[in-house]
Amino acid sequence: MIIMYTEYDAVTGVLANYARRLNQELGAAVSRLIAPPAADAREAEVELAKNPSPFFFFGHGVRAGLIAQNLVTIDFNKTPHLLSGRVVCATCCHSAAALKSAVGHGATVVGYDGFVAVFLIPPYSAMLEDCLLAGPRELARGGSAADAVRRTRGELRRAARKLIAGPIEDQVYAPFLEMNANLVKEL
């Protein structure tokens, strides 16, 4: 497996912690960790060109692609062959649109169809970690993309139900978990 993450602002800081946790959990199953400061577009493209492993990304995304550490957009709709035949899970905004073309090249994609809400402060950031890592963990266990989506939605909705039963401070976060649950999809 290849794990790539960026870290340059509050949101990517939180997602970087999730990526590091996943990397720690998967251990030797991770064939390459593309991490800052080397997590730039060129590094990713070179690695993907030679390593057919499943690809997990954590960071920012736009409809045109995934944003590398050097803020260059990796436009996989122009280079879908880099993802040919592999499992891809991108935990970032708009990853469904950014990775759409890869499906035509045999990739299996788990992504988000819109803006993902990322909780910046504990304990909510830790709660979201289990939700957003549910999909990658399922794929790493050999589960299907549909299973990964089901797991992610299930964890997000379970957390939302827990928070809505708490004080207002907790309840405020619950709708954002529902929004995230509605965004995750398999392509």
Place this chain on the structure above:
Amino acid sequence: MLIDEEELRGAILGKLKEWVGVLPDPDKPLIGVLGVGSETLSANDIVEQVEQRTAMGDEFVQHWISLAVNHIMTSTLLREDHDG
């Protein structure tokens, strides 16, 4: 008394304002939302989104109502330690 959606929205907004009123720093970023850069939402921003009825604010309220109603509908009838 039946409560319509508008009243529920008003109740949520009222509670959000109470919450903001007791926070030491209601402008502290709580949630990152956008695709590029460090666009974030603070407690004050969330209130503003709801108050101004933005698309995100309306979606936020809809989910809150739905979750709250679901919480009521799925609540257990008795405490676990209910002794009859």
